[in-house]
Amino acid sequence: MAVSFLRYEVSDLCLAKPALRSLSASATVADALEALKTSDDNFISVWDCNHSKPKSLDGVGGGGGGQLCRCVGKVCMVDVICYLSKDDSLTSPSAALQAPVSEILTKTPGHVMHVEPSCSLRAAIDLILEGVQNLVVPIRTRSNSRRKQHPKPISATSATTIHNGQEFCWLTQEDVIRFLLNSIGLFSPLPAMSIDSxxxxxxxxxxxxxxxxxxxxxxxxxxxxxxxxxxxxxxxxxxxxxxxxxxxxxxxxxxxxxxxxxxxxxxxxxxxxxxxxxxxxxxxxxxxxxxxxxxxxxxxxxxxxxxxxxxxxxxxxxxxxxxxxxxxxxxxxxxxxxxxxxxxxxxxxxxxxxxxxxxxxxxxxxxxxxxxxxxxxxxxxxxxxxxxxxxxxxxxxxxxxxxxxxxxxxx
CATH class of the missing domain: 3.10.580.10 (CBS-domain)
Structure with missing residues (x-):
């Protein structure tokens, strides 16, 4: 039972997940602020899209049409607030708002990682335990093939959800915990044990x-x-x-x-x-x-x-x-x-x-x-x-x- 449970793929956890709204890596802090205010999500994904490069062969994403897009991080209002609360930002707030969004991206590498939909639940849990906060997963839809023919580039302030010709979602610790909770009976007697023990x-x-x-x-x-x-x-x-x-x-x-x-x-x-x-x-x-x-x-x-x-x-x-x-x-x-x-x-x-x-x-x-x-x-x-x-x-x-x-x- 345990072996079969760990054979679940991340795509099984992606059902009905919304496509990521995105922000270009060339955006400013003010752009990020505007995107956050107009979104129902607490986090906005940040993407680096180099349209002059051919599609990579590392298995990331899909399609491409001669472009390479990768999610390089995420931003939330807390990132903006902490940045604007610094002494330099307080003395020159307008300049702080025009700074590149990279200024508020986490400097800790590996918080965001691309994985394939076929990535196993076991591998996903291992990545999370290694420090990955968000797993970026291509969404499997019937329209992906059509989108690959007409990839849509993004500007600094674009809210597009399409990259490399398809849409992506991401999985978090909460998503995995919810999935485990739905099958909590498989883990008896673990769930009834105290957190102290x-x-x-x-x-x-x-x-x-x-x-x-x-x-x-x-x-x-x-x-x-x-x-x-x-x-x-x-x-x-x-x-x-x-x-x-x-x-x-x-x-x-x-x-x-x-x-x-x-x-x-x-x-x-x-x-x-x-x-x-x-x-x-x-x-x-x-x-x-x-x-x-x-x-x-x-x-x-x-x-x-x-x-x-x-x-x-x-x-x-x-x-x-x-x-x-x-x-x-x-x-x-x-x-x-x-x-x-x-x-x-x-x-x-x-x-x-x-x-x-x-x-x-x-x-x-x-x-x-x-x-x-x-x-x-x-x-x-x-x-x-x-x-x-x-x-x-x-x-x-x-x-x-x-x-x-x-x-x-x-x-």
Whole structure:
């Protein structure tokens, strides 16, 4: 049974997957920003298309018509936000927006890899465990042969889904975990075992103190995006208050760079929560930007945005100076012991969630944690004790290692 299960191909996981929207490698950060805002996806694939080269013989893609296209990476709003939050970008925001998209692509090689539809599930899991985040797979359709006759090149801002004469989709850790969950009965008694007994609780976590500056968390946010985890926000006793999640940040817009520049980690957690930024924090951001003479950040970023973040910032910017001067620069939001806050309803059509961390207990079963992560569309779950002290984190990659080893012993 185990051997036959691992003979599934990645094409079996690609059924009904949408074609990738793409961005040219010659695009700018501003192009990437526009593509992200007009997409329902949190990630946009970046392609390098050299139409002067003949089709390669490495088995990547299909068709070609004398062109070679390869997905070289992916970008999301978190990449843009982290880039625009850097000191150089803050001092020259317009120049930052015109920088090449390569500036915000991950510098870690191998995050994206092309595979054939016939690639086995076993090989796909191995690649993911080696660090590949997205497997780029050609979509098998009846229209592929016709498309090969008329390949469509892409411009810097094109949203085409066709490369090398065909369309592609990609598979992620979440796709594989969902597929395994659909056949969870094959792995008994593994699913009922606790994550503690399975040894998949990692203590290698990214964390920041609630009162630390949000700007000091920039590197942690970038690392969490690369690791597909999150940044825990803790108090001085190591109690988990919440998190700064790349998933939540990906549903924001570039004006959040102003909040990262001016707020504490705890206040940023509140600012990006799904109810939209609290008014007192918006005023705090405005005042601190003015104190640092960084009003240009709003002029370049917020005016091009339509979300509640930018709207709130610009509304506050146009308010009277008397009202703004009454805002204390020491405004903070005090968390309760459990780290819970009251929030209003969602502001976005995209799926978003609150900044409260998704947690489980060391004795939680593997299948329960899998379902919990999938339900919240994250690749991890924080592990805490009864007193809310942070123990560690369980990730999809850790789960995949357990399933892979289990299948090997069964086969």
């Amino acid at each position: 399975l040894g998949i609780i990692s203590t290698d976590i990214l964390a920041i103190n609630y009162h630390s500056s949000a700007s000091s968390a920039l590197q942690l946010i970038s690392r969490s995006l690369s690791q597909q985890t999150s940044v825990a926000v803790v108090d001085t006793d190591g109690v988990l208050i919440g998190e700064i999640s790349p998933f939540t940040l990906a549903c924001c817009d570039e004006s959040v760079a102003a909040a990262i520049t001016t707020l504490s980690a705890g206040d940023l957690m509140s600012y990006i929560d799904c109810g939209g930024p609290p008014e007192h924090l918006v005023k705090t951001v405005m005042q601190r930007l003015k104190e640092r003479k960084l009003q240009g950040v709003l002029e370049n970023y917020s005016l091009s945005s339509s979300s509640s973040y930018a709207h709130a910032l610009m509304m506050t910017s146009s308010s009277s100076s008397d009202e703004e001067s009454s805002v204390s620069s020491n405004t903070t939001l005090r968390p309760t012991r459990s780290g819970r806050y009251t929030r209003s309803s969602s502001y976005s059509a995209r799926m978003v969630r609150r900044a409260e961390a998704i947690v489980c207990h060391p004795k939680s079963s593997l299948v329960a944690v899998m379902i919990q992560a999938i339900a919240h569309r994250v690749n991890y779950v924080w592990v805490i004790e009864d007193d809310c002290s942070l123990v560690g984190i369980v990730t999809f990659s850790g789960m995949l290692e357990v399933f892979r080893e289990h299948l090997e012993t069964m086969g």
